[in-house]
Every structure is written in structure tokens, then in C-alpha cells.
Amino acid sequence: MEMPEVIPICYCGNPAKLNMSWSNDNPGRRFFECKKFSNGFQKPCRFFSWFDPPLTPHARVVLLGLLKKVKTLEDARKREEKLGF
Ligand SMILES: [Zn+2]
Incomplete structure (x- = not known):
């Protein structure tokens, strides 16, 4: 930063x-x-x-979309961890 x-x-x-x-x-x-x-x-x-x-409305939508994607990936990773992969 x-x-x-x-x-x-x-x-x-x-x-x-x-x-x-x-x-x-x-x-x-x-x-x-x-x-x-x-x-x-x-x-x-x-x-x-x-x-x-x-933020412009466009930047906000893009960023929120990215954040959502990261969260989805992280949730998937946590699920895998729990299953012992
Ligand atoms: Zn202060």
C-alpha cells in the first residue's frame, strides 16, 4: 500500500x-x-x-463483484479444509 x-x-x-x-x-x-x-x-x-x-458507481459494482468472488473462493477453500483435502 x-x-x-x-x-x-x-x-x-x-x-x-x-x-x-x-x-x-x-x-x-x-x-x-x-x-x-x-x-x-x-x-x-x-x-x-x-x-x-x-468511488464511481461503476467502480463500486466492479469491486463488490470481486469481493464476492474472493469470498466464494475462500468459503470453498474452508469447506475443503474441513473435509481434509
Ligand atoms: Zn484521536
């Missing part, structure tokens, strides 16, 4: 963390959020900022 040139500073004063969205609306779209998000001890601030521009 290429790194952004400019990392925004979140409300806590820390450099924000780049994450990827897997929602149906924004598959694969990257965004910045508070670094503390995954830390259970500290409450993250509400900083949120998109890094990638919005």
Missing part, C-alpha cells in the same frame, strides 16, 4: 491512521481515523477523513 504524502492530525494531536473501508458503499476506499481506534484502554476521538476520492 503506498503511503499518503500528507498525514492528517487527529483531534488528539496524533498522526491519524490510514485504514480501508469494507462497507458496501465504499469497498476498498481508504480513510483516516484516530490511531486509538483499536486500543481498548483509551477512547478514540471522532476524527474521520477520507483519503481516496469517492
